[in-house]
Amino acid sequence: MKRRELLKYAASAAAISLAPTAIGQTRELRIGTPFANGSNLHKGMLKFSEELFKETKGRYKFNVYTDSQIGDISQLLTGMQLGTIDMALLGMGNATTLKGGGPLSVAYVPYLFKSKKGVAEVVNGPLFTDIFENIAKESGVRVMVLDGARSARAVQTTRGPIVKPEDLKGMRLRVPPVEMFRAMFEKLGVKAVPTGINEVYLALEKGQVEGQDNGFDLSLTFKWHEVAKYWSATDHNFEPSGWYIGEKLWNTLSTEDKAAFKRAARAGGAVITELGEEVDRNGIETLKKFGVAYTKPDLGPWREALKDLHLPYEGKLWPVGMVDKIRALPENK
Numbered sequence: 001m002k003r004r005e006l007l008k009y010a011a012s013a014a015a016i017s018l019a020p021t022a023i024g025q026t027r028e029l030r031i032g033t034p035f036a037n038g039s040n041l042h043k044g045m046l047k048f049s050e051e052l053f054k055e056t057k058g059r060y061k062f063n064v065y066t067d068s069q070i071g072d073i074s075q076l077l078t079g080m081q082l083g084t085i086d087m088a089l090l091g092m093g094n095a096t097t098l099k100g101g102g103p104l105s106v107a108y109v110p111y112l113f114k115s116k117k118g119v120a121e122v123v124n125g126p127l128f129t130d131i132f133e134n135i136a137k138e139s140g141v142r143v144m145v146l147d148g149a150r151s152a153r154a155v156q157t158t159r160g161p162i163v164k165p166e167d168l169k170g171m172r173l174r175v176p177p178v179e180m181f182r183a184m185f186e187k188l189g190v191k192a193v194p195t196g197i198n199e200v201y202l203a204l205e206k207g208q209v210e211g212q213d214n215g216f217d218l219s220l221t222f223k224w225h226e227v228a229k230y231w232s233a234t235d236h237n238f239e240p241s242g243w244y245i246g247e248k249l250w251n252t253l254s255t256e257d258k259a260a261f262k263r264a265a266r267a268g269g270a271v272i273t274e275l276g277e278e279v280d281r282n283g284i285e286t287l288k289k290f291g292v293a294y295t296k297p298d299l300g301p302w303r304e305a306l307k308d309l310h311l312p313y314e315g316k317l318w319p320v321g322m323v324d325k326i327r328a329l330p331e332n333k
Contacts, residue, residue: 044270091239150240
């Protein structure tokens, strides 16, 4: 399809998606994710759709698409900007790639947050409000709600075990497109390899990458434990799920409907958190059943190796002193 035809199709699809709903009619919308079918994240999306349908008395229904069926991360973000995709469930960090998203990179400073609960309370607080509003204004994509606790990030590799930071030196790791993750692993001597999340299994199997960093929630549902047999619980980052919505769609909603969308997303987030706790509880047992060597390293050397990583970014990606403010917040516990 030629570029002109593609743009014509996108404009037509956007017009249909944003058309107002007649009384008594259901407006069908699409929410996509790269996350796996059947995962706790998928089940949270189903809950969101179900709750919104109830909240709005059947005026809105979301069809849920997992496994990058309607686009990978970048395609979902672009689709929301164009209006051809309505919503997406992504990692909070994906917003750092959007225009205006640079300051959000502070949330990915290693060992900044102490727990899943702590990070959720901080990023939903006043310190981050202006960042998310600016992302919506500058990029046309709104991070509507941050809810749904994710597993602590770990390092999973095809060779190991990984005990000390220097054990990673020279390895090729799939690293997400978040500046602080790239900086972290490069500081540890890793070659960061950009790889789509749905391509990780094959890349690990073929040796194109030798590891990745994610928690139990993604790693187990994508079955990377079948091909990567070393797990190191580095716990270097916590993040909540991000419920994204196209700003074009958001601006068509009434105040009441905006509130309903947010309540439904929080209901979906609660499901993600609850089922995620079960995933985390059973994660070690699952890994061992598949012959994966599980290591719980002393985090002291990891914290020491990365303690100054954020300094070159102070006053550039985020305001000077923001890291210290976050560390001092009583919510960060």
